[in-house]
Amino acid sequence: MSQGFFSRGFRGRRQTGEESARLPPGQYLEHGFPVLSAGPTPHTALSTWDFSIQGQVDQPKRWSWDEFQTLPRETVTKDIHCVTKWSKLDTHWAGVSLDTLLGQVQYTASYMIAFCDGGYTTNLPLQEVLGGLAWVVDTYDDQPLPPQHGGPVRLLVPHLYFWKSAKWVRGLRLVEKDEPGFWESLGYHNHGDPWKEERYWGD
Amino acid sequence: MENKLDGNAVGGILQEIFPFEMTRVQATCKGCGTTDAIGALAVYMHGMGAVVRCPSCDQVLIRVAQSKGRYWLDMQGVRVLQINTGETALPD
Amino acid sequence: MGRLSWQLGEVVAAQKETARASSVRLAVPNWPGHRAGQHVDVRLTAEDGYQAERSYSIASPPEEPGVTLTIERLDDGEVSPYLVDELRVGDKLELRGPIGGYFVWEASMGGPLLLVAGGSGMVPLMAMLRHRAAVGSVVPTRLLYSSRSEADVIYHDELARLGKRNTQLEVVYTLTRVSPPGWTGYHRRVDTEMLQEVTWLPEQRPLIFICGPTPFVETAAASLVALGHDPVRIKTERFGPTGEA
Numbered sequence: 397m398s399q400g401f402f403s404r405g406f407r408g409r410r411q412t413g414e415e416s417a418r419l420p421p422g423q424y425l426e427h428g429f430p431v432l433s434a435g436p437t438p439h440t441a442l443s444t445w446d447f448s449i450q451g452q453v454d455q456p457k458r459w460s461w462d463e464f465q466t467l468p469r470e471t472v473t474k475d476i477h478c479v480t481k482w483s484k485l486d487t488h489w490a491g492v493s494l495d496t497l498l499g500q501v502q503y504t505a506s507y508m509i510a511f512c513d514g515g516y517t518t519n520l521p522l523q524e525v526l527g528g529l530a531w532v533v534d535t536y537d538d539q540p541l542p543p544q545h546g547g548p549v550r551l552l553v554p555h556l557y558f559w560k561s562a563k564w565v566r567g568l569r570l571v572e573k574d575e576p577g578f579w580e581s582l583g584y585h586n587h588g589d590p591w592k593e594e595r596y597w598g599d
Numbered sequence: 600m601e602n603k604l605d606g607n608a609v610g611g612i613l614q615e616i617f618p619f620e621m622t623r624v625q626a627t628c629k630g631c632g633t634t635d636a637i638g639a640l641a642v643y644m645h646g647m648g649a650v651v652r653c654p655s656c657d658q659v660l661i662r663v664a665q666s667k668g669r670y671w672l673d674m675q676g677v678r679v680l681q682i683n684t685g686e687t688a689l690p691d
Numbered sequence: 692m693g694r695l696s697w698q699l700g701e702v703v704a705a706q707k708e709t710a711r712a713s714s715v716r717l718a719v720p721n722w723p724g725h726r727a728g729q730h731v732d733v734r735l736t737a738e739d740g741y742q743a744e745r746s747y748s749i750a751s752p753p754e755e756p757g758v759t760l761t762i763e764r765l766d767d768g769e770v771s772p773y774l775v776d777e778l779r780v781g782d783k784l785e786l787r788g789p790i791g792g793y794f795v796w797e798a799s800m801g802g803p804l805l806l807v808a809g810g811s812g813m814v815p816l817m818a819m820l821r822h823r824a825a826v827g828s829v830v831p832t833r834l835l836y837s838s839r840s841e842a843d844v845i846y847h848d849e850l851a852r853l854g855k856r857n858t859q860l861e862v863v864y865t866l867t868r869v870s871p872p873g874w875t876g877y878h879r880r881v882d883t884e885m886l887q888e889v890t891w892l893p894e895q896r897p898l899i900f901i902c903g904p905t906p907f908v909e910t911a912a913a914s915l916v917a918l919g920h921d922p923v924r925i926k927t928e929r930f931g932p933t934g935e936a
Contacts, residue, residue: 401699401785403735405777408743408769424741428767432645433601436657480646481741515659544601559647582648582664583671596666603905604929608746610790611732614695622793638793638926 418475419483420590426482431544434578438513438543438564445548447532448567449497452505461548464534467492472531474554476561477590489552491533494525497568505570509577510551513564517577519586520553520560522570529555532565557588557595602645606638609649612663613637616670617682625681630658632678637661695790697734699783700758708845712763712811713775714750717784719758727752727818728795728900728928731760731788735770745770748815748902748928749789752822758786761845763811794900794928798823802830802898803891807881807911809837809903812930813845816902820860824853831859835889837881837907840869863889881907883914893919898926905929 408424419425448458459467471490477483509519524530530553534541541547546563553560559579580586585594593599606622613621622638633655640660643650648664653676660676674680700717707713730748751759764775778784796804796819806816813836823832838844844864854862865877865885877885891897899920901911908929916922 401736401783402738403773403784404782406735406737406743406773408735408737408741431602432647434643434650435652435659436603437601478646578662579647579664582662582673583666583669584647584664598667602931604931605794605927607730607791607794607928610793611695611746611787614790615787616694618694620792622791636793638791 418485420477421593422595423477423481423483423590426484429484429545430478430480430482432478432480433544433563434516435514440513440548440564440566442548446566447497447549449501449503449570450567451508451570452503452572453570454502457501464492464549468496470531471535472533472552472554474552476554476558479557479559479584479588479590479595483590487554488537489531489533490535490538491531491549491552493528494530494532495528497532498522498526501570503570505572507571507574508568509571509575510562510565510568512562513566515578516562516564518551518560518562519575519577519580520556521574524556524587525553529553555589557585557590559584560588602643604642604644606636606640606642606651608642608644609637609651609661609663612649612665612670613661616663616672619682619684623683626660627678627680628653628656628658628660629676629678631656634681695787697785697787700786702778702780702782702784703757705778705780708761709763709843711775711843712761712845714759714761715774715778715784716751716759717757717786719786722756722758723789725749725753725758725789726792726795726797727822728815729789729791729818730815731758731786732790733760733770733774734785734787735773736785743769746790747774748818750814750817750821752818752825754822754825758788761811761814761817763845794902794926796822796898796900798826798828798830800898802832803895804830804832805890805897805899806832806834807837807886807899807901807903808834809881809901809907809911810839810843811845812901812903812907812928814902815928816900817846817849819900820850820853823860824856824858827858829859831891833861833863833889833891835863835865835881835886837865837867837903840866841871841874881911881914883917886911886914887918890915890918890920893921896921896924898924900926900928902928903930905932 442461450456551562551565610622627634641652651661662673664671700719704716734744747760750761762774870878
């Protein structure tokens with residue numbers, strides 16, 4: 397309805413003149429850090445928390461919080477892009493690269509499904525998370541990752557839309573055949589490259 | 600703070616899909632068997648879509664998103680809906 | 692009933708209510724009518740196609756033609772500043788509704804009635820009170836309205852007039868930040884003790900409507916359940932995690 401209708405004088409909270417080459421098409425610059433949740437914030441005690449790699453692996457691998465803290469860590473500064481059109485530049489994280497984690501298991505799979513406290517899932521081809529493309533992070537802006545932003549640990553895959561950076565991640569299930577996750581099965585693009593505006597199924 | 604709202608918040612999009620006033624429709628949770636009016640369910644809603652959960656057990660009952668002229672509606676978590684088509688002013 | 696779709700309403704009047712809140716009256720062609728407590732979804736579209744959508748409760752009763760919305764401007768809001776500061780008579784506004792048959796009160800539903808409002812949560816409850824007055828209902832009604840200060844009380848004069856009309860309506864205020872000199876009313880956040888003093892006994896089975904910011908609603912609902920009220924008789928409308936009341 398109302399083809400071509402627009403609200404006189406409405407611009408939303410986006411700023412003018414801050415468009416830069418760093419913003420993918422259709423995105424605007426956000427200085428805050430919006431919290432989008434599909435459910436209640438989980439609160440898992442670190443004493444019971446673990447991260448595991450399961451599925452098509454020779455041997456499932458599990459790390460407790462203490463074990464996870466002994467893994468080689470990296471700090472990364474990345475731009476992030478949400479499919480709801482906000483982008484935040486130079487976000488600062490620390491955690492463990494998926495290269496490190498996956499390097500500790502033997503597998504023959506091609507895809508992974510990240511699974512999380514609260515039931516959220518997202519799917520990724522393994523080639524999209526290896527080679528310095530993805531991390532499991534527990535620190536944001538030099539502070540422990542707050543629960544509303546996915547703490548204690550979330551996935552970070554900044555080259556894709558931010559719904560792929562699953563909050564409250566607890567592990568990866570490796571599979572031979574791709575399985576659409578929570579949003580991918582509800583009309584969102586299976587891949588999600590912001591530079592190609594792969595927002596929705598069929599884009 | 601979470602973006603949790605009452606079932607009224609999802610009434611608009613559900614009534615684009617179904618030709619009924621949806622917040623008084625009764626939904627039975629597949630997880631715990633509790634039956635509630637959709638208006639009494641917990642709705643997590645933001646720019647990607649709406650996730651409707653059981654207030655008793657947090658199980659997802661309904662997920663709905665809209666993109667490119669298509670509604671995507673997942674009701675796997677609903678065992679059954681009761682839709683009263685009569686126009687009544689009385690509470691169910 | 693039928694499916695909802697987006698319609699264009701036209702602003703026919705706009706009026707400031709408080710420093711932060713304004714009411715906007717809309718003429719909506721083919722408006723099917725609504726019930727007190729219902730809301731509309733409002734959608735704004737920028738020239739480049741960017742859209743933002745929010746829900747607003749209808750402030751006008753079913754007995755009045757058209758749709759009046761009362762909007763409180765949120766400091767970091769995206770839609771409310773436009774509706775309060777920019778929208779003018781003659782502008783068009785896209786809306787979808789009326790929505791929500793669950794959070795609705797009509798005089799035929801009886802009472803006693805307890806309305807608990809936090810800040811702009813007063814809007815749908817005002818529609819209920821206006822409807823109640825329009826049909827001459829004497830259903831025993833108590834309103835507990837929490838605001839930051841007297842200046843933030845929306846519909847202050849109208850509530851005073853309604854309260855004086857001897858129709859079994861009692862209006863109780865609590866001010867949470869600033870109270871005027873000589874204030875003898877409550878001046879703290881709504882809590883179980885206050886609700887117990889204001890509400891009916893559970894045995895009287897009041898119909899209860901609570902509306903306002905999410906933390907306010909959750910505290911009030913939990914308190915009323917703890918006081919023994921049947922959860923089935925309590926209906927809530929959370930407005931989201933915005934501010935205090």
